[in-house]
Amino acid sequence: MRSERPLEIHLIVILISVFFILLIAIIIVTALFYHSKKRLHAIEVANFGEILLQSQLEVKEQTLRTVGTDLHDNIGQLLSLTALMLGSIEAGDWKLARDKIDSAIDLTNESLAELRSLGKLIHGEQLLAMGLDEAVRKAAERIIKSGKYEVNYRCADLPSPGSNGKDLIIYRVIQEILANIIKHACATTIDIGIDYQDNHLQVKISDDGLGFDPPALTGTQKGMGLFNIQKRVAALNGQTGISAVPEGGTAINFVIPYP
Amino acid sequence: MKIYAFVYLGLIVLSLVLACWSYKKGYRPSLYLAILLSLTLLTELYVATSKARSFGWAYHLYNPFEYALLCVYFLKAGPDGRFKTLIQYSIPLYFVFSLTVSFLNGFRSIPAFNITVENILLLAIFSYLLFKLDPPGAGKVYAHPDFWVAVAFMIFSGGVVMLGLYPYLLTIGPQAARKLFGMVMAPLNIWLYMCLCIGSLCVVKGRWKFIS
Numbered sequence: 001m002r003s004e005r006p007l008e009i010h011l012i013v014i015l016i017s018v019f020f021i022l023l024i025a026i027i028i029v030t031a032l033f034y035h036s037k038k039r040l041h042a043i044e045v046a047n048f049g050e051i052l053l054q055s056q057l058e059v060k061e062q063t064l065r066t067v068g069t070d071l072h073d074n075i076g077q078l079l080s081l082t083a084l085m086l087g088s089i090e091a092g093d094w095k096l097a098r099d100k101i102d103s104a105i106d107l108t109n110e111s112l113a114e115l116r117s118l119g120k121l122i123h124g125e126q127l128l129a130m131g132l133d134e135a136v137r138k139a140a141e142r143i144i145k146s147g148k149y150e151v152n153y154r155c156a157d158l159p160s161p162g163s164n165g166k167d168l169i170i171y172r173v174i175q176e177i178l179a180n181i182i183k184h185a186c187a188t189t190i191d192i193g194i195d196y197q198d199n200h201l202q203v204k205i206s207d208d209g210l211g212f213d214p215p216a217l218t219g220t221q222k223g224m225g226l227f228n229i230q231k232r233v234a235a236l237n238g239q240t241g242i243s244a245v246p247e248g249g250t251a252i253n254f255v256i257p258y259p
Numbered sequence: 260m261k262i263y264a265f266v267y268l269g270l271i272v273l274s275l276v277l278a279c280w281s282y283k284k285g286y287r288p289s290l291y292l293a294i295l296l297s298l299t300l301l302t303e304l305y306v307a308t309s310k311a312r313s314f315g316w317a318y319h320l321y322n323p324f325e326y327a328l329l330c331v332y333f334l335k336a337g338p339d340g341r342f343k344t345l346i347q348y349s350i351p352l353y354f355v356f357s358l359t360v361s362f363l364n365g366f367r368s369i370p371a372f373n374i375t376v377e378n379i380l381l382l383a384i385f386s387y388l389l390f391k392l393d394p395p396g397a398g399k400v401y402a403h404p405d406f407w408v409a410v411a412f413m414i415f416s417g418g419v420v421m422l423g424l425y426p427y428l429l430t431i432g433p434q435a436a437r438k439l440f441g442m443v444m445a446p447l448n449i450w451l452y453m454c455l456c457i458g459s460l461c462v463v464k465g466r467w468k469f470i471s
Contacts, residue, residue, distance in 0.1 A: 008431055008432070009428050009431060009432045009435045009436055009439060010435070010439070012424065012428065013421075013424075013428070013439050013443070016421045016424060017421060017443075020417040020418065020420070020421050021417075023417065024382075024413050024414055024417045027386050027389070027413065028389070028410060028413070031386075031389040031390050031400075032400065032401075034390060035392065035394070035400035036400075039394070039398075039399070039400070
């Protein structure tokens with residue numbers, strides 16, 4: 001008869017138990033870690049979708065605002081002038097009437113050109129289909145056209161856009177920064193620079209306006225605009241830098257993985 | 260009967276009631292868990308009340324049904340894919356294998372080779388299920404009933420696989436081995452049914468919504 005060896009049994013059971021407990025614990029912890037990452041990713045995707053939708057709405061809203069202003073200030077003026085010109089024609093003086101009709105035709109053609117340009121602006125998605133560079137260039141051209149600002153625009157060669165959603169959010173951030181400059185900065189010069197290096201897009205927009213004190217804006221309505229810019233850039237896994245001095249202009253730059 | 264047996268049978272009854280409730284709440288896979296728990300209850304009641312010295316045959320008969328029902332549970336709860344087809348084929352194959360092993364080695368030996376193989380398979384199946392859980396709306400994974408079912412069977416099966424060593428331990432020390440067998444199985448059983456209860460509670464408490 002064999003003698004009992006309880007110590008050996010205990011040792012075997014303890015070793016095997018430890019092995020199985022560790023093995024199963026590793027599997028469960030790995031699964032939990034995996035699900036936690038998956039959950040974070042799902043939240044990020046949902047946030048991105050929300051920001052994209054919001055950006056789409058805001059780009060449309062901003063476009064309609066520009067269209068409204070242009071119709072009132074530009075095309076409206078041109079058409080009023082045309083009407084005035086045609087109304088002042090007198091039957092007696094044929095030569096003068098001819099000149100006025102020619103001027104009215106020029107004004108009408110100018111109005112048509114303005115309307116075509118507005119038509120292109122309304123199709124904001126088409127604007128981005130031409131590429132981010134072209135879309136920002138058009139935005140800069142509209143600011144120059146107002147005659148109140150000198151705009152220096154520079155853009156490096158960009159790779160073909162990855163997702164239109166990403167371009168739309170970037171475009172909206174740039175649009176918001178430019179709208180803030182026009183609204184608050186009292187600037188005369190705006191510099192817009194877009195660089196591309198090591199799969200990262202760097203956008204820098206600066207002005208020579210009034211500037212501001214960034215900490216003083218925290219929590220205020222005006223600070224919300226900056227917060228929105230930072231939130232959108234963060235949704236694209238980017239980083240925002242704001243450098244502003246009261247009476248010393250403002251520079252906002254952001255870096256985003258791209259495309 | 261000892262206190263442990265009361266607690267053990269009580270937990271089986273509780274998990275059976277909760278599984279039925281969870282099925283009523285609309286979680287379809289719970290039906291197969293409820294059937295399995297009913298079979299378990301019958302087997303354990305027979306074992307607990309039987310005056311016969313050998314009751315191993317009850318577990319040998321129960322074993323292929325347990326595997327089949329857990330596989331059906333996985334088929335209903337798990338994601339679609341090649342693994343699912345594999346599991347479908349494994350049910351009749353395991354049925355034949357288990358009964359063959361029982362016939363060849365005798366219906367009395369516990370633990371047995373077929374039971375060890377079953378638990379290795381269950382460990383793999385539920386590990387796969389654990390990784391493939393898909394909580395809707397970015398919900399937390401441990402609020403999913405299948406998380407608890409998977410964790411329950413993984414730990415239980417891991418423990419039972421370890422008991423595959425039991426025949427060897429019996430040769431070096433029968434008394435100590437028998438004592439250890441009881442010591443290992445008791446907490447494993449409690450853990451299993453507690454997790455199954457928690458899993459069903461995730462559905463019953465309404466934190467998890469299912470389309471019936």
